[in-house]
Amino acid sequence: MTHLLSSIDNKTALGIGLPVALLGCYGAYQWYRSRDLPPGPIGLPVVGRFPWLDPNQLHLCVEQMSKSYSDVISFRMGSKLMVAVCNYDLIRQMLNDDNFTGRPNAPFLKRITEGCGIVLSEGEMWTQQRRLALKSLRDFGFARTRSAEMVDVQLDIIFELLEISIEEKQSLRVLDAFTEATNGVIAQLTLNRRFKRDEKEFEFFNTTLKTFFNTPVVLNLPLFFPWMNTIVQLMPATNYFTKLMLKLHVFIREQIRIRESILVDDSMEPECLCDVYIQEKRKAEKMGDFETFRELQIVRVVLEFFLAGTDTTARSLEWLLILMSVHPAIQKKVHSELDKEVGSDRRTQTSDKPSLNFTTAVIEEAYRFLSLAAVGAFHRAKSEAVFHGYRIPKDTIIIPCVYASNHDPRIWAKPDEFYPEHFLDQNGVFTGTGKNVPFLIGRRACAGEGLARMEVFLMFTAIMQRYRVSLAPEFVGKEAAILKGSLGLLRKPGEHKLVFERRANDQFNVTV
Ligand code: HEM
DSSP, X not given: OHHHHHHHHHHHHHHHHHHHHHHHHHHHHHHHHTTTSOOOOOOBTTTBTGGGOOGGXXXXXXXXXXXXXXXXXXXXXXXXXXXXXXXXXXXXXXXXXXXXXXXXXXXXXXXXXXXXXXXXXXXXXXXXXXXXXXXXXXXXXXXSHHHXXXXXXXXXHHHHHHHHHHHTTOOBOOHHHHXXXXXXXXXXXXXXXXXXXXXXXXXXXXXXXXXXXXXXXXXXXXXXXXXGHHXXXXXXXXXXXXXXXXXXHHHHHHHHHHHHHHOOSTTSOOOSHHHHHHHHHHHHHHTTOOSXXXXXXXXXXXXXXXXXXXXXXXXXXXXXXXXXXXXXXXXXXXXXXXXXXXXXXXXXXXXXXGGOHHHHHHHHHHHHHHOSSTTOOOEEOSSOEEETTEEEOTTOEEEEOHHHHHTOTTTOSSTTSOOGGGGBOTTSOBOOOTTOOTTOOSTTOXXXXXXXXXXXXXXXXXXXXXXXXXXXXXXXXXXXXXXXXXXXXXXXXXXXXXXXXXXXOTTOOOOO
């Protein structure tokens, strides 16, 4: 009997003691792992903070954690240590440090890119490709006259669509029209090609790009759970999306062939980014270097300008029109300024910017308020470092939280309101972009900022010159949900449609 009792006691003791001991070990391990790290919430074994993070509103979760802990916080997603930086000065300091210019190792994308291109590359390869891409785009009038002419061509197409919607008294989702327009601009800049709207090749390209933007999140999970890599590789979706990307590669390769056949003589003036790369490739090969400008490199750079430069710009325009619909008084002030400073017998030009203080402030405020790339693009610590007094281990994933910085009440008078006065002085003069970081800052900042700003300014002002925009009646009252939207790679507005009206009368005619 005594023996039986003592055996029950032992079992009970084991039943309670073992979990307590395991928990104690886990706690001690966590404590050891997180010594000197930025403060932050503890997560669960294996999954880390995943169960607490809403991927559709990740920017708000990060902002909330930073309010509870500090401007620099750490937490785990799966087995990966994440450090989020939520303060302008610290973002600036971090992104100017070469150690934080790495990119996380996303296995799905890495298999496709093989380290080529700009967006995911690192080190010497990245520096070289980025410098050349920026230089060649500047040389073709990047953000200057030539690109402005390309925008004009695209505007004609947008106006055609808006006119049809007015004639047919239909409400409209504008995103597709803007995506086509921004694709058109990039096609001309990178490939010197002007696609026609209904051209089969362009339709295929547009649709494939659009599908790729909807790559399921699960394909990128091995970034946080490396043990999932093999499982994800075997999934049908991986196969489907890899094939899709390779189709885009084939399309760009065909375009490179066309440019190569035109560029027969090396002394010919390059006409687009692709030409510059072809000439550099030929030069390098003459010197025996077959790696730096191998064809995949050119393919990736061109494709990345489409991937990074179309949806971003198109979404900014879509959001701007939503904001004008939700704030009719602000829209009215934009109309008045455009009428007074530009009139109705020509389209706006970039040179009009200095006289369009209010409109420029509205655009800048939209960039801030939206913070389109709300959690930026992830960076990676290339080696262990001390930042702001905290230890940042090698391979930590860095989140430069654009949204938290752009909604920081220490910087912005009304952080959660759409308030163009953030960028105006007492005399109504535009004060400059200040601490607004929609394109991020530092060594890896957006390579297309100049082009994006020019496209958004010219397209938005041209539309405002002609049209008044409002929410379709069935969406009135749903403004809060539309503005809240959700976060994929970029912040998307909630379900909505817009209605356009000609502003003056049917004779209103703005010519180029
Ligand atoms: C409103 C439009 C746009 C926004 C809000 C935007 C925002 C951003 C952000 C936040 C980054 C990440 C920077 C970092 O990692 O530190 C980025 C990177 C990049 N963007 Fe943009 N972008 C826009 C338009 C464009 C356009 C039009 C192009 C090209 C024509 C472009 C090309 C790139 C490239 C190549 C990178 C990668 C830079 C690198 O890794 O070195 N973007 N962009």
